[in-house]
Amino acid sequence: MDARFKSRDIERRSLDVDGLKRSFLEWLVYSVGKDARAATRRDWFHTVALAVRDRVVDRWMDTTRSYYQEDAKRVYYLSLEFLIGRLLTNSLSNLGIVDECRQALDRLGLSMEDVVDAEPDAALGNGGLGRLAACFLDSMASQGLPGYGYGIRYEFGLFEQRFENGWQVEYPEQWLQFGNPWEFARPEVLYPVQFYGRVEEFRDSVGERAYRWVDADRVLAMAYDTPVVGYGGETINTLRLWSARATRDFNFGHFNDGAYMKAVEQKILSENLSRVLYPNDATETGKELRLKQEYFFTSASLQDILRRYLQHHTTFDNLPNKAAIQLNDTHPAIGIAELMRLLVDQHALRWDNAWEITRATFAYTNHTLLPEALEAWPVRMIERVLPRHMQIIYEINAKFLNRTKAKAAGDNARLSRLSLIDERGERRVRMGNLAFLGSHKVNGVSALHTDLMKQTVFADFHEEFPDRINNKTNGITPRRWLKQANPALSELITTRIGEGWISDLSQIAALREKADDVVFREEFRRAKRKNKKRLAAYIARQTGEEVLVDSIFDVQVKRMHEYKRQLLNVLHTIALYNEMRDNPTVSWVPVTKVFAGKAAPSYHMAKLIIKLINDVAKVVNHDPSVHDNLKVVLLPNYNVTAAEIIIPAADLSEQISTAGMEASGTGNMKLALNGALTIGTLDGANVEIREHVGPDNIFIFGMTADEVNDLRASGGFNPREVIASNPSLKRALDMISTGAFSPDDRNRYHPIVQALTDGGDHFLVTADFADYCRAQEAAMQLYRDPEEWTRKAILNTASMGWFSSDRTVNEYAEEVWDVHPVKPSHDGEGFR
Ligand code: GL9
Numbered sequence: 001m002d003a004r005f006k007s008r009d010i011e012r013r014s015l016d017v018d019g020l021k022r023s024f025l026e027w028l029v030y031s032v033g034k035d036a037r038a039a040t041r042r043d044w045f046h047t048v049a050l051a052v053r054d055r056v057v058d059r060w061m062d063t064t065r066s067y068y069q070e071d072a073k074r075v076y077y078l079s080l081e082f083l084i085g086r087l088l089t090n091s092l093s094n095l096g097i098v099d100e101c102r103q104a105l106d107r108l109g110l111s112m113e114d115v116v117d118a119e120p121d122a123a124l125g126n127g128g129l130g131r132l133a134a135c136f137l138d139s140m141a142s143q144g145l146p147g148y149g150y151g152i153r154y155e156f157g158l159f160e161q162r163f164e165n166g167w168q169v170e171y172p173e174q175w176l177q178f179g180n181p182w183e184f185a186r187p188e189v190l191y192p193v194q195f196y197g198r199v200e201e202f203r204d205s206v207g208e209r210a211y212r213w214v215d216a217d218r219v220l221a222m223a224y225d226t227p228v229v230g231y232g233g234e235t236i237n238t239l240r241l242w243s244a245r246a247t248r249d250f251n252f253g254h255f256n257d258g259a260y261m262k263a264v265e266q267k268i269l270s271e272n273l274s275r276v277l278y279p280n281d282a283t284e285t286g287k288e289l290r291l292k293q294e295y296f297f298t299s300a301s302l303q304d305i306l307r308r309y310l311q312h313h314t315t316f317d318n319l320p321n322k323a324a325i326q327l328n329d330t331h332p333a334i335g336i337a338e339l340m341r342l343l344v345d346q347h348a349l350r351w352d353n354a355w356e357i358t359r360a361t362f363a364y365t366n367h368t369l370l371p372e373a374l375e376a377w378p379v380r381m382i383e384r385v386l387p388r389h390m391q392i393i394y395e396i397n398a399k400f401l402n403r404t405k406a407k408a409a410g411d412n413a414r415l416s417r418l419s420l421i422d423e424r425g426e427r428r429v430r431m432g433n434l435a436f437l438g439s440h441k442v443n444g445v446s447a448l449h450t451d452l453m454k455q456t457v458f459a460d461f462h463e464e465f466p467d468r469i470n471n472k473t474n475g476i477t478p479r480r481w482l483k484q485a486n487p488a489l490s491e492l493i494t495t496r497i498g499e500g501w502i503s504d505l506s507q508i509a510a511l512r513e514k515a516d517d518v519v520f521r522e523e524f525r526r527a528k529r530k531n532k533k534r535l536a537a538y539i540a541r542q543t544g545e546e547v548l549v550d551s552i553f554d555v556q557v558k559r560m561h562e563y564k565r566q567l568l569n570v571l572h573t574i575a576l577y578n579e580m581r582d583n584p585t586v587s588w589v590p591v592t593k594v595f596a597g598k599a600a601p602s603y604h605m606a607k608l609i610i611k612l613i614n615d616v617a618k619v620v621n622h623d624p625s626v627h628d629n630l631k632v633v634l635l636p637n638y639n640v641t642a643a644e645i646i647i648p649a650a651d652l653s654e655q656i657s658t659a660g661m662e663a664s665g666t667g668n669m670k671l672a673l674n675g676a677l678t679i680g681t682l683d684g685a686n687v688e689i690r691e692h693v694g695p696d697n698i699f700i701f702g703m704t705a706d707e708v709n710d711l712r713a714s715g716g717f718n719p720r721e722v723i724a725s726n727p728s729l730k731r732a733l734d735m736i737s738t739g740a741f742s743p744d745d746r747n748r749y750h751p752i753v754q755a756l757t758d759g760g761d762h763f764l765v766t767a768d769f770a771d772y773c774r775a776q777e778a779a780m781q782l783y784r785d786p787e788e789w790t791r792k793a794i795l796n797t798a799s800m801g802w803f804s805s806d807r808t809v810n811e812y813a814e815e816v817w818d819v820h821p822v823k824p825s826h827d828g829e830g831f832r
Contacts (some may be wrong), residue, residue: 010049013054015095016037020051024105036108044105045116048101049181056091058826060236063824073820076148077140077147078301079130079331079334081125081331082134083458124241126665127418137149137237138480139809141230142232145820145822148238149517150240150300156275158279161596162636167390168607172463183226193220193221193300196217210348222242223242223304224242235778270612281599297332316357325361330374336439337434340392350549350697355396355766361442365445366435376431377429378429379427382429393421396437436465437461439468440468442468442469443816445664446684447469459532463612475802477804478673483675488526489527496520506807508797508800512795515798521794528651534648534649535594545633547633547761551590552780553592553649554650554652555653555654555676567612567643568768570609572776576630578728580625581625589627591630595635596635596636597638598638604751617638652679653676653677654680656772659682659683677698677699679699679779686700689803697799699775699798701775733756736753
């Protein structure tokens, strides 16, 4: 071998500062094609990413080979969303070479922060559901579980949010514009996916009735693989994302006829499938393109899974022992009909056998009870787009309904609720029912949410299959959300209890006793203060607003949604503003209200709430009579990268959804882990957070889910009465409705005021207002006592061990997937 190649080969693996530096220079010149003097920050980011990628490739191949050699059972996480964010710090940190990289860059006269900041944020998701998928990938790899992520390689991620005149304006998020150094294109991993056409019936070789799907349009799904680096770098798993490619036969006909434009048009139309992520926040889009996206990635993934399985097996009987497929919400639920089609139509299995295999292979996670989020595709649309699947769904339904107890009892109402087809109005396929029926396990994402699933959406199914529903409370990865995002606190923790917590977060409980240690409290506060300074600088850069580092950083960061009740927080802000103006001589605890979050582009009320927050900020922040005791900021373009700056700096975590509506929440966990105290309702995982941190270390307020349910059922709730009896609420609402915050358009907020009054206040903002203010007051009083506040903050951090996504993923692995860790053999020399 050429000596030069050999030396590069070793260089690719070396993890010391010199080796890193040499390989940066090498990559810059030979792959990025730049001279060090001409290189931009982006060039350096690409250089460093490519050099880091080199250091995972051997181990990635070892991991894949080990899975193959052991014929290990794999878990396939099918998700339309993976909100992974930036990967550079993540990869360096999981490889354990952050400092080495920093020093190598330093020797080149570069700052690590600048290089890290040049990476675009991969926002292939909307919010909690997509971020959970990303945390699960990290946890699976970090624990050596053979886990694959399957999704779509969207060309445009979630829109970039800017504020223009206080209004949200959406811009395309072009994360791939300058290339993506983490991914490997696999042009040879290509599967056909069909749409439209018709179904032909025929007799198979043994004279049985059989079906084939003909005259369909074809699109190709091409794979792009991203290595998922587990903590410690032992296991490197794969995230495989599909990109749509036009088939050549699709275009040839047109080209031959001389219709070049038409041929190109077809190509563009086919490739639109992976163009853009739908900016849905738990709302149904009745869009054919969305259905096609769901089928596109699901079909490609299943074909890939079966191909992999068939490398070792000749029959399908063992599929459930070798593959667990997790449906992340109903988005990939069409996969149940697709696996039936592949097994029955393409591999000639008998229906009952195929159904048994399918059910044993799939499991389904439900992520929300919001009725508008329950996917229900018009039968007419599925008939047209996926004609064979519609037949299969009818067949599944007929066989199921024939067997149910309801049938025997003649309970038609129950039968129609259990049906896969909603016959009220336009006939629709209930994807939740399909997912439930086609899975051996169905789970909710917090204890409360799972209970409510049993009582509401899936009550009939739960009665029919009492062992199927189970709970898997969400979790978050401590690597990204504490170690990487909060170096100040993680270093402090590690000096006191060692670094075991990084891979076993339950060990963080050892910090509990440190809550009574005055020196530790001082150091904990110092770490928080450092993070608050960093956020204050970020706020100044992003909004031009100066905030007091010693004020309470009161943080509400999440998608904008009425049920999450940013409005409740705004109303409290206005009430506090009024109190401060009324009582200028009181020594107020300074408060900084930090908001961030995107609204779905078609969700007008959520966009109006954004404008209101910006309008309130404008008035409050420039009113000298509050003496800087109150500041309101709405940070633009909330994403994973922004979260990593905001969350470590929070003092107070706002988790104030109407009880019963937030399935779990995961931001609540990230904030508490970083030492914020929660102010929240007994909703989603807040209930379990209270159990872990203890009722004295959390500010709980408001109605319970049962009370909300009863109040709504009674129909007797009258927001007007509540408003009339609460002067501070009345005053705040009057200010909004008379244009105190919108002198340029006094009626601007009429829809908001209307929703909270004559509209009936569906989200019970007014009902919870008084108790929310009481809890806020308690928080402000506590903040006056820094020792007591810090003690509780430490207890929060120390009590969050259970909320690691490692724990969640282990529960899935044992109770749903039956998959086990595999130790890859890295039989080369040293770190390969
Ligand atoms: C969500 C729930 O609303 C959250 O409460 C939950 O924590 C996450 C993850 O289980 O799932 N369901 C859902 O549709 N979204 C969630 O965040 N929405 C988005 O992801 C935008």
